[in-house]
Amino acid sequence: MSERSSVFDMIGPVMIGPSSSHTAGVVRIGRVARKILGSAPKEAVITFYNSFARTFEGHGSNRAILGGLMDFHTDDERIKEALDLAKEQEINYKFRSVGNANTLHPNTVRLFLKSDDGQTEVVGESRGGGVIRIREVNGFDCNFTASSHTLIVHADDQKGSIAFISDVLSHDDCNIATMTVSRKGKNDLACLVFEMDSGLKPLTLEYIRNLNWVRSVIYIPDIDQ
């Protein structure tokens, strides 16, 4: 049985219109992608799939995704002006529409982002009511909502790594809610995604980051904070 809604799902969320799946959810996907990149992108190629492909202009999803990339919250009235604001912030953006991607959720968006420090590719779904699911980060399959605290660890595929990191998290008094693990191949690069009930201390993140078999650590606290 799914968890019952809150009073503030019924009287809320406070959001920029017109549609929770086409604006609020898309803003949140943009915010996640920016957090994964680590800074504002210089270049952004944004592909809208399926149902999104035809309606992204009419519903303002193009403004919503750029708003998210500029770290706006879902109720930020600047979202309406996001196309101009992104130009002012020197974000070089390009939109693409792809129909008939039958394997993807009807409301899917793919972001390819570049900054001075690096690049990232994120695929997200907007599932209605502002709820999102991130399905892919840098080519790795994943499955998280970003509504709790999320930790993404890229590490060498070696035995004991999952147990080690979950042990470190438990020492920070942190309960793991969900977890997905994937890898490029045996003994190759692996991707671990943890969704946690509470946040992590900077010290814990620093410790994980310094493990010699860990390649990168991305920490995304509650995306609406």
Add this chain to the structure above:
Amino acid sequence: MSLLFDSFEEWRTYCQEEDKPLFEPVLRYEREQKGKSEEEIWNGLGKAYQVMKDAVQTGLTKEMNSYSGMIQGGARKVANHPVPVLSIEFQRLVARALAAKEVNSCMGKVVAAPTAGASGILPGTLVTLQEIHKLKDQTILEGLLVGAGVALILEKRASIAGAVGGCQAETGSAAAMASAAIVYALGGTVDQAFNAVAITIQCMLGLVCDPVAGLVEIPCVVRNASAAAIANSSAQIALADVSPVIPVDECVDAMGEIGHSMEAKYKETAEGGLAATPTGQRIARKVLIQDIEIMDDEVSEE
């Protein structure tokens, strides 16, 4: 026992046995199930009501033109028209519901209540109710809690999403929430509030979701005004102790059953009804992006 808002009967029994006002179990639900403090809840409701009032104000004073061109400041025209059909109050009710919903269509800030497509109904009804009866803000916030309780049951037993249950699930749910809030705020009994919900649902049953070009504009905006009017007519009927005959929980189940058997083309897919008319199709061709790449093979491989 933890109250989970599965039925109106359960809610009614709780209020009678515990001798509590209608909003109290909703407050308790949010405290116990969601771990929020009473202060957080009232503050959150206060913020939501302020956003609703601001949306009404914005829609009545600023230029409201949507990207598609289908919405062009209808609320202001209604508000400024010299001929009130019934009364100034009715004219304001209609203008306010349109105003908040136009703000939604034009990428302004609104409260999804229960959804973005129905975001004009509670602002239109509650702002007008408060003005006419000079109600305290606290009474309106209690009314919002009552409305939230109504929506929790509708979500559980039917649906509040147009894509699942058609327009009856969105504007119908919002009108049901509003009618219960109106009856509560005017001092009606628990039975009268629930009868208002039942009557509202009876009036909204079967409404399909057929948005032109798939956008939240036509007919969503005008349906926010009509739903606001129905919330008021239902409250008027219920306050006079007129029975809906079919009990409220059974009305909700009927809404669920109708939504379930509704064809997909009437559930937000923009393939039936107004969206499928020649004019609707012509607007869709003009507004929607036609330059779509087909890259099925590449995507399927991933």
